[in-house]
Amino acid sequence: MTCSVIKLAVFAPPLSGHLYPVLGLMQPLLDNPNYDITVYTGLTKVPVVQALGFKCQALLPDQPDVFDNIASTDTKLNASTLYGQIQAAITMCQDLMTQVEAILRETQPDVATVDFVFAPLGMVCDKLGLPWLTTNPTPFSIESKTDAPAFLGGLKPPSNWRQALRNRLGRGAVHGFKRLVYRLFVKKALKRFDPVIYQQFKLYRENGEEGFYSPYGILALGMEELEFRKDFPAHLTWLGPTYPKKPVADFQLPTDLATVLVTNGTLLPWGKESLLTIVKRLAQAHPDICFLVTAGSEARQDQPVEVIMDNVYRYQYIDYEAVLPHVDYVIHHGGAGILYASIRHGKPALVIPHDYDQFDYAARLEWADAALVASLKRPDSIEAGFKQLLSRTDWTAMKTLQDQLLAYPTQERLEEAIARVLK
Incomplete structure (x- = not known):
């Protein structure tokens, strides 16, 4: 035809x-x-x-x-x-x-x-x-x-x-x-x-x-x-x-510290507070790291930023394309959107799968040696994974995926x- x-x-x-x-x-x-x-x-x-x-x-x-x-x-x-x-x-x-x-x-x-x-x-x-x-x-x-x-x-x-x-x-x-x-x-x-x-x-x-x-x-x-x-x-x-390309507003980091973006996407309302609890624990153990937590609520993005701790800031919504160029690491749930955005921007990630297909995405990232994976049910694995995230220097596999994605x-x-x- x-x-x-x-x-x-x-x-x-x-x-x-x-x-x-x-x-x-x-x-x-x-x-x-x-x-x-x-x-x-x-x-x-x-x-x-x-x-x-x-x-x-x-x-x-x-x-x-x-x-x-x-x-x-x-x-x-x-x-x-x-x-x-x-x-x-x-x-x-x-x-x-x-x-x-x-x-x-x-x-x-x-x-x-x-x-x-x-x-x-x-x-x-x-x-x-x-x-x-x-x-x-x-x-x-x-x-x-x-x-x-x-x-x-x-x-x-x-x-x-x-x-x-x-x-x-x-x-x-x-x-x-x-x-x-x-x-x-x-x-x-x-x-x-x-x-x-x-x-x-x-x-x-x-x-x-x-x-x-x-x-x-x-x-x-x-x-x-x-x-x-x-x-x-x-x-x-x-x-x-693929993702929709649109004008991106300038994003200003709240501190000069090394910065981690933390997200579990736009769904999973049951996981928002538990994720914040995890971040508070990490922030106490790592006062030299700044954590930016997004609640994933696009409809509430105009609400003011909450200062949870000196090094923890909670936003109702952060555009990944605006913030990822400025952060050093990502902690995410294994959703496809943030997973590929992190790879596209070449950001090392710790994945904490919550539900649905996220465990399968985490398995693939781990299999490809392109991210670290921790268990939501095991706080010790999250702390250990985060320490490894900060100390690891070889992200060759992730960088290779970045090149392949962009091609x-x-x-x-x-x-x-x-x-x-x-x-």
């Missing part, structure tokens, strides 16, 4: 770790007259998207907080909170799928990109015969067939038969869990929502690939060099980490992927 202007519909939830990589991916195409891009996301992020120059339409505008409420839990993920998330997501999906089908019928885009957690929207695209691409900033979320499975505490490649057996059992557990959730919740919901999609959708296609990901192509917004898995789908393309031909590969879909 050829067309003079490609109408591109971009779907992503209003969560920083999902929306911002997609905005960064699409931003270079804004000035390209061959593309007409519209972004669809939650109401709370519409002003952010529009400020970058994109056309934007709100998804479920009458439910502005629905996406954040599902993703942000008051406690660490457990069976109870996971069940609640599944139920809330299924309830939300009927309205979301109905709205998106109406949008696609009215606007008639040539191709769509769909964030991997918006998988039901890919089902809508298939129903309408619309080519679509999955965007995925967490590529290891794709089910592993032969290597270490994800979401099981950060498993690595095996070095002995016991670990090989562990990984095999883990792959079976992940596969079985997905089938169970599909049969108990998703399949029944699809039957109620949309009989056509119910008949069309298969959890696993004939070639064994997961039905939640596009059969046309998967755009991996991460680094292949940081991945120890080798069993990704053949139609997956590595585009590298990704992201825009070229994106346009090639779109062209393949439209042939």
Whole structure:
């Protein structure tokens, strides 16, 4: 298929770790007259998207907080909170799928990109015969067939038969869990929502690939060099980490001390105070180090900075691109955004994973010898890890990743992927 202007519909939830990589991916195409891009996301992020120059339409505008409420839990993920998330997501999906089908019928885009957690929207695209691409900033979320499975505490490649057996059992557990959730919740919901999609959708296609990901192509917004898995789908393309570029305000450090940025991202409300407790303990032991703690609340960024201790300052929000050029080290939770931002700026990091995919990111950084990792449950490991962070001088592996990250031909590969879909 050829067309003079490609109408591109971009779907992503209003969560920083999902929306911002997609905005960064699409931003270079804004000035390209061959593309007409519209972004669809939650109401709370519409002003952010529009400020970058994109056309934007709100998804479920009458439910502005629905996406954040599902993703942000008051406690660490457990069976109870996971069940609640599944139920809330299924309830939300009927309205979301109905709205998106109406949008696609009215606007008639040539191709769509769909964030991997918006998988039901890919089902809508298939129903309408619309080519679509999955965007995925967490590529290891794709089910592993032969290597270490994800979401099981950060498993690595095996070095002995016991670990090989562990990984095999883990792959079976992940596969079985997905089938169970599909049969108990998703399949029944699809039957109620949309009989056509119910008949069309298969959890696993004939070639064994997961039905939640596009059969046309998967755009991996991460680094292949940081991945120890080798069993990704053949139609997956590595585009590298992306983020939206915008004017950055000058950031002034509050002291002349060596400085550490401390963050656990924009979610995880249950972890904010415990992280501050960790920082206070480190600050007492290291009075010659300044700690800048960000609460990750973009909506409250205008609130004044809190001076917690002489060498501890808490900000409601700090733009990573503004602060990272000025700090010496980073302590973070293993979220993709700060992980890749730290690598991009060449900053040594101590990773303290909290929840979700963060243990898997930490495992990959440790495997690549590109960061240090500590346990949230073991304060002694955090103190030991921080001392090692300060004393370590050889960060060759991290610097190599920095060079590789900056060399990704992201825009070229994106346009090639779109062209393949439209042939």
